[in-house]
Amino acid sequence: MVRSLLPLGAALLGATTVLAADIPTCSLEKKCPEEAPCCSQYGQCGVGAFCLGGCDPRMSFSLDSCVPAPVCKDKTYKMDSLDRYKDISEYLGDPETADWVGQGEPLLYDGNVLLTMPPKSVGTVLATTTYMWYGNVKATLKTSRGAGVVTAFILFSDVKDEIDYEWVGVDLHTAQTNYYFQGIPDYTHTGNLTVDGNTYDEFHEYEIQWTPDEIRWLIDGKLGRTQKRSDTWNETSNQWAYPQTPARVQISLWPGGLETNAKGTIDWAGGKIDWNSDEIQDYGYYFATFKEVTVECYKTDKAPGTNKGVSYYYNDISATNDTVVDSDKPTVLKSLLGTGTDMDKGDSTTSGSASASSSSVAYIPGGGSAPPNQVPGDENSDDSGSDSGSGTGGSSGGSSTGDSLACATSGFVQSCGQSGTSNSNAGARDVERGLGASAFAVVVGFAGLLLL
Ligand SMILES: *[C@@H]1O[C@H](CO)[C@@H](O)[C@H](O)[C@H]1NC(C)=O
Numbered sequence: 001m002v003r004s005l006l007p008l009g010a011a012l013l014g015a016t017t018v019l020a021a022d023i024p025t026c027s028l029e030k031k032c033p034e035e036a037p038c039c040s041q042y043g044q045c046g047v048g049a050f051c052l053g054g055c056d057p058r059m060s061f062s063l064d065s066c067v068p069a070p071v072c073k074d075k076t077y078k079m080d081s082l083d084r085y086k087d088i089s090e091y092l093g094d095p096e097t098a099d100w101v102g103q104g105e106p107l108l109y110d111g112n113v114l115l116t117m118p119p120k121s122v123g124t125v126l127a128t129t130t131y132m133w134y135g136n137v138k139a140t141l142k143t144s145r146g147a148g149v150v151t152a153f154i155l156f157s158d159v160k161d162e163i164d165y166e167w168v169g170v171d172l173h174t175a176q177t178n179y180y181f182q183g184i185p186d187y188t189h190t191g192n193l194t195v196d197g198n199t200y201d202e203f204h205e206y207e208i209q210w211t212p213d214e215i216r217w218l219i220d221g222k223l224g225r226t227q228k229r230s231d232t233w234n235e236t237s238n239q240w241a242y243p244q245t246p247a248r249v250q251i252s253l254w255p256g257g258l259e260t261n262a263k264g265t266i267d268w269a270g271g272k273i274d275w276n277s278d279e280i281q282d283y284g285y286y287f288a289t290f291k292e293v294t295v296e297c298y299k300t301d302k303a304p305g306t307n308k309g310v311s312y313y314y315n316d317i318s319a320t321n322d323t324v325v326d327s328d329k330p331t332v333l334k335s336l337l338g339t340g341t342d343m344d345k346g347d348s349t350t351s352g353s354a355s356a357s358s359s360s361v362a363y364i365p366g367g368g369s370a371p372p373n374q375v376p377g378d379e380n381s382d383d384s385g386s387d388s389g390s391g392t393g394g395s396s397g398g399s400s401t402g403d404s405l406a407c408a409t410s411g412f413v414q415s416c417g418q419s420g421t422s423n424s425n426a427g428a429r430d431v432e433r434g435l436g437a438s439a440f441a442v443v444v445g446f447a448g449l450l451l452l
């Protein structure tokens with residue numbers, strides 16, 4: 001706890017001049033301003049970490065505002081150490097320096113990594129520092145449990161293509177699967193897979209096999225679901241509504257049942273979270289246990305799906321698979337003041353946080369840029385709404401009006417992926433659909449909650 005509070009604490013200090021109201025939001029219709037050019041995964045504009053993993057080029061000031069994304073690397077991540085983990089406030093984009101970046105409270109316990117969610121927190125999220133452009137990924141894990149507690153293992157691209165496994169803590173026999181194209185909500189895509197035994201007490205291996213033609217979900221080596229690209233044609237947009245862009249592996253534990261969330265989200269997550277549960281009494285936090293994650297890059301000589309160069313970037317705002325370039329562009333910022341178009345800004349000899357302290361723009365998404373009790377996007381959900389879950393929400397994308405804000409109890413939380421409370425129509429539709437939180441789109445900002 002102390003370990004991760006320190007950098008975030010520094011970040012908080014560094015960003016005290018940036019109030020929530022000052023952080024511009026971004027969406028497809030409303031790109032970021034030049035001085036804070038990068039649109040984070042959560043729909044807010046800034047520099048530094050905003051321009052690294054999760055930066056959406058379609059919503060940023062220009063396509064090259066985001067820093068290019070490190071290409072796929074075959075790797076088995078043994079989750080028996082946190083040596084290769086960095087808090088988002090300490091990472092500048094070099095995958096040689098870390099395998100995972102994240103926010104929250106990952107802990108090492110008994111040779112595994114626990115993603116924890118202490119009382120009143122927004123949980124923990126970790127993402128790989130490299131991107132997978134098709135390929136296979138599998139995770140051996142034990143889920144958390146309890147009403148409102150959601151464990152997730154997903155692929156999430158910067159333009160919000162998404163392939164999911166999610167587990168709600170009231171059903172320890174089911175893995176929910178889902179996929180999204182560019183964050184456009186469509187709740188007809190879910191599929192429930194039955195897990196033999198129990199997801200909380202036993203490790204199981206969950207796998208996603210992803211090619212340009214189909215997605216397969218396997219549990220303990222057994223095929224549970226197949227989604228063919230050929231079944232995803234959208235006649236309105238004239239394109240395949242199929243995940244097709246380089247994605248980070250994200251693992252997370254997040255509070256779907258936070259009381260400030262949209263009702264649809266809470267219902268889907270199995271009800272409100274009990275912060276006095278046995279789990280909390282016994283351990284002090286909810287937790288999910290990760291033993292191993294393996295990434296096997298797609299093997300091809302020809303795009304799409306290559307990983308020959310150093311980094312991926314997009315050369316067109318349509319962000320389809322033919323617009324991804326496997327390139328030699330560098331991926332590392334000098335400081336958290338940098339952006340894709342000014343990667344050397346700042347001084348590498350001081351910490352990003354320190355050097356950014358004089359900045360009037362935010363540089364750590366969700367972290368320390370908003371004072372407690374203010375929900376990013378809350379006030380402005382009307383103007384920014386109507387798309388991309390503006391406030392935050394990863395893939396509430398598209399049309400979803402109410403956007404984000406869902407999970408938020410403080411200025412630090414990110415959306416829980418579902419339309420927000422502010423739009424009852426959307427909410428009602430979600431409830432009917434039983435949604436399935438699209439982009440887990442959760443979490444961030446932690447420090448804020450712990451300080452409350
Ligand atoms: C999947 O299971 C959850 C409960 O665990 C349920 O709410 C949802 O409707 C199910 N979805 C499908 C498509 O059957």
Ligand SMILES: *[C@@H]1O[C@H](CO)[C@@H](O)[C@H](O)[C@H]1NC(C)=O
Pocket residue numbers: 212213229240242243244303304321322
């Ligand atoms: C991606 O690229 C391949 C090869 O160019 C193509 O066949 C496929 O239809 C493209 N689109 C999608 C949605 O994957």
Ligand SMILES: *[C@@H]1O[C@H](CO)[C@@H](O)[C@H](O)[C@H]1NC(C)=O
Pocket residue numbers: 184186234235236237241
């Ligand atoms: C098809 O694409 C349009 C435009 O992006 C979108 O509004 C609509 O929801 C999509 N339809 C389906 C069924 O996904």
